[in-house]
Amino acid sequence: MSSRPERVGPELLRGWGLPDPGDSKKARGDVLVVGGSRSAPGAALLAGEAALRVGAGRIALAVPGSIDAQVGVALPEAGVLALPDHADDPFEGDLLDHVTRADVVLVGPGFDDPDETRATLLAVVAAGARRLVLDAFALGVLPSVERDALPPDVVLSPNKDELGILLDRDLRDETTDVADAARRFDAVVGCYGTVAHPDGRLWRVDEGGAGLGTSGSGDVLAGAIAGFVARGLPIERAAVWGAWIHARAGSRLEERVGLGFLARDLTVELTPTVRDTLAAD
Numbered sequence: 001m002s003s004r005p006e007r008v009g010p011e012l013l014r015g016w017g018l019p020d021p022g023d024s025k026k027a028r029g030d031v032l033v034v035g036g037s038r039s040a041p042g043a044a045l046l047a048g049e050a051a052l053r054v055g056a057g058r059i060a061l062a063v064p065g066s067i068d069a070q071v072g073v074a075l076p077e078a079g080v081l082a083l084p085d086h087a088d089d090p091f092e093g094d095l096l097d098h099v100t101r102a103d104v105v106l107v108g109p110g111f112d113d114p115d116e117t118r119a120t121l122l123a124v125v126a127a128g129a130r131r132l133v134l135d136a137f138a139l140g141v142l143p144s145v146e147r148d149a150l151p152p153d154v155v156l157s158p159n160k161d162e163l164g165i166l167l168d169r170d171l172r173d174e175t176t177d178v179a180d181a182a183r184r185f186d187a188v189v190g191c192y193g194t195v196a197h198p199d200g201r202l203w204r205v206d207e208g209g210a211g212l213g214t215s216g217s218g219d220v221l222a223g224a225i226a227g228f229v230a231r232g233l234p235i236e237r238a239a240v241w242g243a244w245i246h247a248r249a250g251s252r253l254e255e256r257v258g259l260g261f262l263a264r265d266l267t268v269e270l271t272p273t274v275r276d277t278l279a280a281d
Contacts, residue, residue, distance in 0.1 A: 005175060005194060005204035008244050010277045016241075018278070019232035021055065028057030029230030032102040033223065034083070034124055035109035035136070036063035036071065043110030043136070043219045045075050046263055050223030051106075052077060053270040054245060056230040060098050063110075087119035091127040099127035104229040108138030109219045117141050125149055131229055133157060135222035140165055147186055153235050154187040157222045157242075163191050175202060190225070190239045193247060197236045205240075208247030211254045216263030221246040224270060249273045 006012070021028055031051040036044035041063070048059045058079075063071050065082035072080040081095045091099060099105060105124055111117040118141040124132070131153040134142060139162045156166070158181070164171050166181050174194050182189040182196035189196050193205040225242035229235055249269035253261040 003175070003179070003200070003202065005202035008203050008205045008240055013241060013244060013277055016233075016237055018055070018228075018241075018274075021231075025057030028055055029103040029227075029232060030058045030060070030098075030101055031056045031223075031226050031230045032060045032062060032098050032105045033109065033226070034062045034105060034107045034120060035111050036061070036067055037110050037112045038064070038066055039112050040110040041067045041071055041074075042216060045071060046216045046219040046267060047106055047109045047135075047223030047226070048075055048078050049264075049267045050220045050270060051227035051230065053267050054224050054227035054231075054242070054274055055271075056227035060102070062095060062098070083120065084123075087116040087123070089123070091123050096127050099124060099129050102129070102230075103232075104131040104133060104226050105129040106133040106135065106222055106226040108135040109222060111137040113137070114141050118144060121145065122149070125151070131155075131235065133222055133226045133229065135218065136162075142166065142185065143168065153229075154185070155225055155229070155235050155239050156181065156185060156187050156189045157218065157225060157239075158189070158191050159218055160192060163189075175204075178202075188236045188239045190221075190243050193243060195236065195239045195243055201236065203240045203243075205243045205247050207244065208250045209254050211259050211261055212247065212250040212266075214261070214263055217246075217250075217266060220263050220266045220270075223267075245270055245273050245277065248277065 060079035062081045068082045117137040133155045178194040179196040182198045195203040228238035228241045
């Protein structure tokens, strides 16, 4: 198989298409975002909104009990659940039901403690999560988690610092590094426009710019990927769609308003970017 990435653009994505949206929100899938903290409550909010903005049908946020009320007010479209007071406690009741029902669980945005993150990730898996998207602190703890403990369908969305942690070495070449991580963790990996499947397939998004380097941008990307997974795309196509739409939305904002847009501007731009990508000649 060629080690040269396939270039991603509207023509490729239109050829892949998106699943039929059906006639209700249930047809477009359920996303559960597990994350947040007192120091970073907005990360889970950005990820959850991004999932909805790319067309996911329903979103729920599982966050620490110290912030669940505030999060519910900030994103009224989401169901909000409180995580157990102790990260080692198993999931029960509504939280357990949401994990088992979700088409994809995104773990990591806004977490700020590695031990609690690892315990929560293992609790998510024990509760029966079928597909995972891992971001932020969930990536930092991943090397200490046995791969066999996770479901087969896993997407990793690291930045370059997190990619270095996953590989436990200095970065060398982006394409090679992302491909190495995909093989090492038997997962689809997307980083800064390069997406790799563990079987060796590679894609490259040549969109985006400096404006994407803004606080919360990675949370938007992870949420977009989760939204596309929920809609029914294979995980590698969801990662490619997410990478393209996130980067293209950034390009559009830079062209229109210039450097300095916010991550929450990105979330709003995702919806028309999906529309225009599908409609492009």
